[in-house]
Each structure stands twice: as C-alpha cells, then as structure tokens.
Amino acid sequence: MAVGGTDLAQRTVDRFQIIHGELHRLENVVTRFLQLAGPPSLSLVPLSVNKLIGHTCELLRPQAEERGIDLAVEFGDTLPEVQADADQLTQAFINLVINALQAASKGGHVVVRTAAHENDVTVEFADDGYGIATENQERIFEPYFTTKAAGSGLGLWITQQIVHAHGGTLRVESVSGKGATFILTLPVRLPHG
Numbered sequence: 001m002a003v004g005g006t007d008l009a010q011r012t013v014d015r016f017q018i019i020h021g022e023l024h025r026l027e028n029v030v031t032r033f034l035q036l037a038g039p040p041s042l043s044l045v046p047l048s049v050n051k052l053i054g055h056t057c058e059l060l061r062p063q064a065e066e067r068g069i070d071l072a073v074e075f076g077d078t079l080p081e082v083q084a085d086a087d088q089l090t091q092a093f094i095n096l097v098i099n100a101l102q103a104a105s106k107g108g109h110v111v112v113r114t115a116a117h118e119n120d121v122t123v124e125f126a127d128d129g130y131g132i133a134t135e136n137q138e139r140i141f142e143p144y145f146t147t148k149a150a151g152s153g154l155g156l157w158i159t160q161q162i163v164h165a166h167g168g169t170l171r172v173e174s175v176s177g178k179g180a181t182f183i184l185t186l187p188v189r190l191p192h193g
C-alpha cells in the first residue's frame with residue numbers, strides 16, 4: 001500500500017511536470033499568434049529614450065560579457081521625450097541589441113547611439129559582425145526569414161510592427177562581412193497631434 005502510494009505520488013509529480021512544460025509551450029504559441037494577429041495596441045506616455053536604452057543595455061550586458069563583446073552606449077544630449085509604450089519599445093530595442101550581439105564575434109563591438117533631430121529621435125544599433133548580404137536586406141523584415149539555425153525570424157518583423165505603430169521607421173545599412181547598422185526613428189510628435 002505504502003509503495004503504491006509513493007508510486008502514485010511520483011507519477012503525479014511527473015505528470016505535473018509535463019503539464020507545466022506544455023503550459024509554457026502553449027503560452028509561447030499564443031504569444032506568437034497574438035504578435036502575428038496585428039499591430040500592437042499601445043499605451044502611450046511621455047518617455048525618455050535614453051532611459052529605455054540605458055535599461056535595455058544593462059539588461060543585456062551580461063549576455064555581451066559572456067560572448068566577449070564590447071557593448072557601448074552613446075547617449076545623445078537634450079533628447080526630447082517621445083510618446084511611447086515603454087514595454088513595447090523596450091522589446092523592440094532588446095530584439096535589435098540581441099541581433100547585434102548574435103552577429104558580432106568574440107572581441108567585437110556593438111554601439112547603441114541616440115540622437116535628437118528637429119522632428120524625431122533616432123537610435124542606431126551598430127555592430128561589426130558578419131553583416132547582411134544585399135539580396136537579404138529587404139527580406140530580413142519579413143516574418144519567418146532567418147539565417148540562424150535556431151532563429152524564429154520573427155524578431156525584426158515584430159520590431160518593425162512596434163516601430164510603425166509608434167509612427168516611426170526602421171531601416172538597415174550593411175555591407176556583407178562588415179557589420180550592420182539598424183537606424184530607428186521615432187517622431188517627437190505623433191502625426192495626428
């Protein structure tokens with residue numbers, strides 16, 4: 001009887017572990033589906049891009065160190081605040097920094113630069129990694145386009161959706177083998193005032 005009880009307890013623990021794993025997997029499936037379902041709805045508040053970039057880079061600094069990559073931030077002076085959704089915009093920044101870290105080699109460099117212009121704020125994510133072949137430069141923004149063995153190809157697509165939802169733009173400049181720079185702009189005032 002006691003032995004049977006222990007068996008039952010063990011089997012229950014095993015099954016809970018399976019259920020837990022499956023819940024986690026389904027959560028990922030649903031999250032991806034929602035991300036594909038349409039542009040994100042935003043809760044806009046006045047935000048400091050420098051603050052969000054500072055936070056993003058501190059979050060990813062351990063990953064940079066682990067890979068032996070120098071992650072530097074150059075904060076522009078007197079940046080006006082932008083109307084933005086902090087969670088969504090941080091997600092966009094994280095995706096771009098992670099891509100840059102994944103592209104750079106050990107001993108390589110990633111620089112994130114912010115700047116203020118007349119009507120917008122720009123953030124540049126520059127790396128000296130493997131770069132992007134000219135024929136792929138348009139395709140990288142398509143959902144599911146990836147050149148990575150374990151990539152989903154959704155990172156840049158989601159990033160672009162978020163940036164567009166903020167009325168901003170995202171483009172890339174790259175020479176294959178010589179790194180890539182992603183340039184993100186955010187309007188200081190929303191188009192509809």
Ligand SMILES: Nc1ncnc2c1ncn2[C@@H]1O[C@H](COP(=O)(O)OP(=O)(O)OP(=O)(O)O)[C@@H](O)[C@H]1O
Pocket residue numbers: 095099100103127129130131132140141145146147148150151152153154155156157179180
């Ligand atoms: N900084 C970069 N340098 C070189 N290639 C890049 C860079 N950023 C993106 N790419 C290219 O664009 C492709 C698409 O990027 P995206 O972030 O959408 O997906 P992923 O990184 O492959 O997968 P995931 O983001 O889901 O992990 C990458 O597979 C890579 O080929």
Ligand SMILES: [Mg+2]
Pocket residue numbers: 095098099155156
């Ligand atoms: Mg990515």
